[in-house]
Amino acid sequence: MVAIGKKMVKGKTYYYLEQSVREGGKIQKRVTYLGDKIPKNINEIKAKFVDDIYKEKWYADADRIKKNFSKEQRTIPKSVKEKELQTFVTEFTYDTQRIEGSTLTRRETADLLERGITPTSKPLRDVKEAEAHRDLFYEILKSKKDLTLQMVLDWHWKLFHQTKADIAGKIRKYQVAIGGSKFMPPSPVEVFPMLTEFFQWYSKNKNKRHPVELAAMAHLKFVTIHPFGDGNGRVSRLVMNFILNKKDYPMLNIPYEGRNSYYNSLERSQVRKEDRIFLQWFIKRYIKEYKRFLK
Secondary structure (H helix, E strand, O other): OOEEEEEEEOOEEEEEEEEEEEEOOEEEEEEEEEEOOOOOOHHHHHHHHHHHHHHHHHHHHHHHHHHHHHHHHOOOOHHHHHHHHHHHHHHHHHHHHHHOOOOOOHHHHHHHHHHOOOOOOOOHHHHHHHHHHHHHHHHHHHOOOOOOHHHHHHHHHHHHOOOOOOOOOOOOOOOOOOOOOOOOOOOHHHHHHHHHHHHHHHHHHOOOOOHHHHHHHHHHHHHHHOOOOOOHHHHHHHHHHHHHHHOOOOOOOOOHHHHHHHHHHHHHHHHHOOHHHHHHHHHHHHHHHOHHHHO
């Protein structure tokens, strides 16, 4: 917990923030000085102080994950890597579709995408969208282009042109709501300007921010704009993995079973307009997923 300390220098009182951090099995003290008075926005300063401390540790861990992941990949036979990718694509497709209401089970998704066995008594829409997501995801992984609005519109069209042709690849011109959420997406007139700002932000930050932070923030910003009538979560998770893959970091799957903490972190960030809430959740989830590469 962050503590406010004070010390006397030549009879004058000065204040500072102090936080204990475990590094390499030892407890280290981190300090930042405030001056001769406690600022009115002390809570904001505390939050940034803690964020900066943990970002430093988390990003070092993420870079170590990338290094060891890349090292492992160089030793794995091509056929094994292809099978591992197929498994990830199936899992990612299952979870991202299930989060959005698909009725396909994990086994049905694997049978469909890996063995071509179409499940019986399940909506054709769920089948078509799972197949479309798989095909698009493989296409995205091979793409040499960088992220643009037209690219994202094309992704949306490929995901939904067989099942929701009236909204596929089209920016919404009507208000939408998110079931069960306190967050209300932007009004239709705000969407295009916000998309323009999003891609300007991406262009400015794609080589400045840490890749894991960039992926997390792109996900949050895009899904907050909510530019489509449906499929915003799916597209934002594709954006997330497009960035991670492009930067040579292992990609992330958000399990259906863990959707509550995922939804809560998104909603709290959106309602409070505090990006760090989702960013912290994302980085912790990322490091937990790949902790085997930190050993």
